[in-house]
Amino acid sequence: MTEFKITGDFIPMIQLLKAVNLVQTGGEAQVVVEEGEVKYNGQVDYRKRLKVKPGDVVEYRGQQIKVI
Template sequence: MIEFKVTGDYIPLIQLLKAANLVQTGGEAQIVVTEGEVQYNGQVDYRKRLKVKPGDVIEFRNQKIMVI
């Protein structure tokens, strides 16, 4: 599991995927989100601008990111 510390109140989902090095570009992040490859707290979520906050868990390609 990857632990990712947010410096502000939240981080947009596509930025989180890039910052955690799970995708190469923002465009790739947008594609995987819109294709339903990302789970937010156990549910598939299609929102590219989803505000991910501390305590949330993101799952993508057998990787889990715990936002702290």
């Protein structure tokens, strides 16, 4: 599991996927979220602008990211 530290209160889901290099572009991030390839705290979530906060876990293609 990878840990990702944010400086504010949250990071939008698509920005997080780009920041940890799981996708190359924001457009690619939007597509994988819309297609249900991303899990948020264990559940598939289709919200591109979902506010990911410290303590949340995002999973994409077997990679888990814990936001701290």
